[in-house]
Amino acid sequence: MTTGGLARRLGVSPTTLRSWDRRYGLGPAVRADGRHRRWTPQDVAVLEAMCRLTSAGVPPAEAARAAREAATGTVSVEGRAMQDGTRPAPADRSPDDRAPVPEDLPPTADDRPSGSGRRSQAAATLPLGDVRQECRGLARAAVRLDAPAVDGQLTSAVRRYGLAVAWEEVMVPTLHAVGRKWASSGDRYVEVEHMLSWHISTVLRRVTPVSRTALPDGAPGPVVLACVPGEQHTLPLEALNAALTEHGMPTRMFGAAVPAEALTAAVRRLGPAAVVLWAQARSTASLPLARHVAATQWGVRGARRHPTVVLGGPGWAGRSAQGMLRPPSLNEALSVLTARWESAAPGPVG
CATH class of the missing domain: 1.10.1660.10 (Multidrug-efflux Transporter Regulator; Chain: A; Domain 2)
Known part of the structure; x- marks a missing residue:
């Protein structure tokens, strides 16, 4: 050949x-x-x-x-x-074996030798830093557009470490590295980011069980997860949805760019224990909307209830959101929401 x-x-x-x-x-x-x-x-x-x-x-x-x-x-x-x-697993190996950056990625035009024989300073590497071994393999498979390997790496990470750890220590670092490479390489890695995101979404949905157990009488409503209007980034919400259902929590996932009217109607219909609003960008994070959702009530007169509002994503950074929660990570969000639901539940979850 x-x-x-x-x-x-x-x-x-x-x-x-x-x-x-x-x-x-x-x-x-x-x-x-x-x-x-x-x-x-x-x-x-x-x-x-x-x-x-x-x-x-x-x-x-x-x-x-x-x-x-x-x-x-x-x-x-x-x-x-x-x-x-x-x-051997990464935990069983020496720290020196966790190399910071994968070495062999397809080069860009700037990476080819110049007439002087010297390489460009823009090395064809993903800036991963000190990460788990699995990130390196996942990054290489993604850059090669090797879909079966990407799917296998992601599935293996979830099975081995659990969903929360796989998300925060394997998926997120690799996504961020691809995003940084995309931003610094003139959009040469867009296809890599899109394929990796799609496969992460596929794996998250594959491992998310669909609860068929009816909520007991008097139990609080499910956790509602929705992106604010104009927001298309759903992966963090998908990860939280999968982690919550893995812990036996009832959820309702509404996904990207939920119109304000539809979100309010869903809250009134479901009577949720909590509503998670995701905003990736400051331009989409709307505090008036968050306050409106927090003030939405349901139930009979004299016993009205309203949801706890949890703000997720970097879009809310620096915003004053009195009375609303802003957990900094998936694990923190999982802990907050589990505690909130169980404190209002009449008995054990499930």
């Missing part, structure tokens, strides 16, 4: 293949005319193993060593463990 054909097959850039050749010796066995690369089936097998391992979060140097060993039949204990998917 040619380098271009192999790059398309693997979902990486030709420059990444050349980088792996220089750094790790994963080059082709044949070079036609002494110059053009031609990749044999054995070469392809090694690089497919390399991609599988790096997508699983294995550092590229380790993945290259394991892929080469597998090709020669001299697999070490660690290499066999990595190939079998039984590599």
Whole structure:
């Protein structure tokens, strides 16, 4: 195969293949005319193993060593463990093994060598920082647009750590890294951000059980989750919705850009224990709307009730919201809402 054909097959850039050749010796066995690369089936097998391992979060140097060993039949204990998917968990490994940034991402035009042979300062890396091993694998899979690997990484993280930890320590850092790369690369990573967001949403909905248990008499209403009018960013709400239902809490998820009139009507119909209003941007965060929802009442005269309003998202930062709650994280929101619902419930949740 040619380098271009192999790059398309693997979902990486030709420059990444050349980088792996220089750094790790994963080059082709044949070079036609002494110059053009031609990749044999054995070469392809090694690089497919390399991609599988790096997508699983294995550092590229380790993945290259394991892929080469597998090709020669001299697999070490660690290499066999990595190939079998039984590599030690991040918590069981030394801090030095949690490298800050994934190395091998498709370069932009600015990343190619200049006439002087020096590389641009804009390295083709996602600025992840000190994160879990899974973030590195998820970032590599996303940049390669490897949908099956992205889905597998996300599902595995939720199963292994639980939804709240997977969201805050795997999904969010990777999303932020992709967003920063998008902002600094002239919109070259838009497709990566869109695909990653879609798969996160898919996994969150897949793991969200649908409660079919009727609320007991006298129980408070469900937790209502809604984006304010004009707000389209739903992923944080989807994560909170999934975490609440995982804890047995009744919810009603209304999603993006809920009109004020519809939100008020839903609150009156449902009599919710709490209403979570998400605003990603200051331009969409409306305190008059939040106060209107907080003042919405239902029930018989003399026993009127109104919801607790929880404000979520950076759009509310710096706003004075007396009487409303602003938990800074998903775990905090989960704790606040669980306590609020259980304090008003006649018995145990569920």
